[in-house]
Amino acid sequence: MSKFRSIVAAVCAVVLMAAPAFAQVSVDPNLPDYTPVSGVVGNIKSVGSDTMNNMMTLWAEGFKTMYPNVQVEIEGKGSSTAPPSLISATSNFGPMSRATKSKEDDAFEKRFGYKPTQLPTSIDMLAVYVNKDNPIEGLSFPQVDAIFSKSRKLGMASSIDKWGQAGLSGAWGNAPISLYGRNSASGTYGYFKKHALGKGDYRDSVKEQPGSSAVVQGVASDKYGIGYSGIGYKTADVKAIALSKEEGGKLIPATPEYAYSGDYPLSRFLWLTVNYKPGSQLEPLRKEFIKYIFSKQGQLDVVKDGYYPITAQIAKKALASVNIHD
């Protein structure tokens, strides 16, 4: 979060065109256009985040139209699967929906002698979803904590089990809250735990789902459901509620302008983890794929998948961190 805020604060270029009826996200015109080069062959093998699964597929499809002979294999079962497969070299890209943990860095360093490099590819808002018919406007973090966690690290006195305790009245007052979440291999699971639950433990009654889309579908079919998932998975059947950091604080809706301003409390980068030896040159395949991701075309794929593109400055910084300057 702090890393996210600092980068966003450093880069004030907010690239948003908000036409009245069509809130449309568009990519930074200063991003470079991608032009294919020759000599790119090999196998893109990506193992990692489920949140980024579709985005990796879109990038790979876009990349393949330029380099038809590049072979692509994509697996997305959770961010925690990314570092081990990078270490065992069974993959060459590790998409992750969270930053690497120090334990993972250490394991990587033990094998290669340097830490893995993480590139911020796009911006996601982790949204808290409720059913479309749920009249609730928003929740504060302590409330979310009291709903999802049994430890209640953010200081609510009692747990929230019924929608009435979260401020709803009428028929909703007595309705029990039904919880949906991700499985523990997921980066979204870890991120939500760290940032919204104060590192407290999830309740046992959270129904753990195998994918982000499954959480949204669970909430869509369960009138009293609540769950968390990436903003890209939003459908017409669910509502992303507004969140505030403190009890009684200003509720921030899950819309792109608040993701860019850094005000939305659960906005995060989606990372691409690579095995990059500091000071060296990446081989053509990985270099070009990374360049593609940080180009206009690659960021358009981000929009296509429902996430928010990064700005040209973030892209430049990210490229520089793996020694790509042109």
Added chain:
Amino acid sequence: MSTTLKEPQNTPALPREIIRGSMSARKKARGNRGGRSLLAKGEPMLWLTGGGLVVAVVMIIALLTLVIIQGAVTFWPKPVVQFTLKDNTIYMGEVTRDDTYKPEPGVLNSLPADVQADIAANEGWAHRELVRTGNFDLTNTHFHWVEDFNSQGQTLPKWATVIERNSWGRFYGMPKSFLIDGKVVADTPQAAWAEYIKYHDEVRERWHERRGLEKHDIGRESRKVDHARLEMKSALLEHGKDSAEYREAQANYDAIEAQVNVAYAKIREEINALNAENDRYQLVMETAQGQEKQLGLAEIVRAYPANQLGLGGKISLYLSRWWEFLSDEPREANSEGGVFPAIFGTVAMTLIMSVLVVPFGVLASLYLREYAKAGPMISAVRIAINNLAGVPSIVFGVFGLGFFCYVVGGTIDEVFFKASLPNPTFGTGGLLWAALTLALLTLPVVIVSTEEALAAVPGSMREGSYGCGASKWQTIRRIVLPRAMPGVMTGAILAMARGAGEVAPLMLVGAVKLAPELPIDGVYPFLHAQRSFMHLGFHVYDLGFQSQNAEAAKPMVFTTTLLLICIVAFLNLFAIWLRARLRRKFVSSQF
């Protein structure tokens, strides 16, 4: 004591009932005869067994009907409806679903009094429809709910057109004009549509030609470079950096790269020419909200004015969508396009698995039944095999990953593919490892059914064979095995059905979300058993749980399931046909 022992203790209950029932019937013609004689006739058991069958059949038929109906209607074109809401917002699209619900009090109170009265008259129920509005590139949403009480009315615009695109999902709008080289050549919907019909086929043909160039011609050139690069790396690993071999390989690589670069430039030129020609043709669409959007004809997979289609048009559209589904590659992170790589992967994996498991299972059961002497050892082996059938399939997946991929595959990579490390060749999930894992999983099925079939061959036939002086193996080969063949085929059928429907272990050993390269193609060595592959079962899981556009992917889940069931049924029918042939052959050879 002795009298009780003489009682026939283990006589089953039913015969005793029959005896007693018939005795009492003889003694007294009245009394509770009805109930007893019902039992005596065995009718309760008839009802119980018959009822069991009916429940099973009803469940199967209900499941199949659900899948078939849901799967079959996915591709049927629906009319495009335009809704105007009370606040004058316009939504245009296909109605995918509707829902009757009770609006929340908060929503209800904000409505005008007459609407509230209407809803109250309906006992608080209201109706709404989910409209697929598409145009994701303009609106960032795919679907909208439209409540009946919120809508002023709906119309079917004559020129509402559905466009399926290569990317960004569907587009709904009205044709406005048609551009060639940036000049307007048609400016009414009708004329623009006529121009579209005129040029679309040739543009798509060029687009396919371009894709062919990219896939085959560029592929061929880059394989040359790849090959030279690997040779260079091998030379480096074998002879060191300063050796003559390495320098030679390096020179060779440079030469080939230069040569290929020239070829690349030429192919690029051709591609650019095709693209430039295609870019001349642009269709300008207007959305229901009045936004304009220019679409290149090459981007359009299929377009149709939905509200003008007759029955014939609908049927041909329906069939064309099925054809695309069966024969094309997936687009848009698998939520659109076809599933051909998944069909191919499923069939290839199942066939390779059968080829591996049947001979292996037959050999094992031959030893168990024909050679081994019955004893505690053999019983233990049998029990172990039967228990193997009860091991959760994911455990086989873990074993396959740990043993086949990492140990066997890793060793193969170390020995034969050193030059391409750290990129694994065999040391990761792939078709071969998946087929081997499933072969292990289905082995018990084949062994058990083959053993049954071997046991059913009468001992007299074996003895006759021995009597004529045949050896043990000759007897097995000529007498026992041909007789047992239909039973072996039954085992193979069961194994195939189990293997084709299994997904959990495959997720660990090689089935992936996207792998458009087929494991069998025209490039030497033709069968690429190390490649990851797509699988229909995994595709269902992926569409159902991981798709970004979940609402649009849902019907595809049913269609893919339907297809998977059809493929399994087809494979089974083939094996049954083979078994029937074998039986006939065997019967005729008796005479």
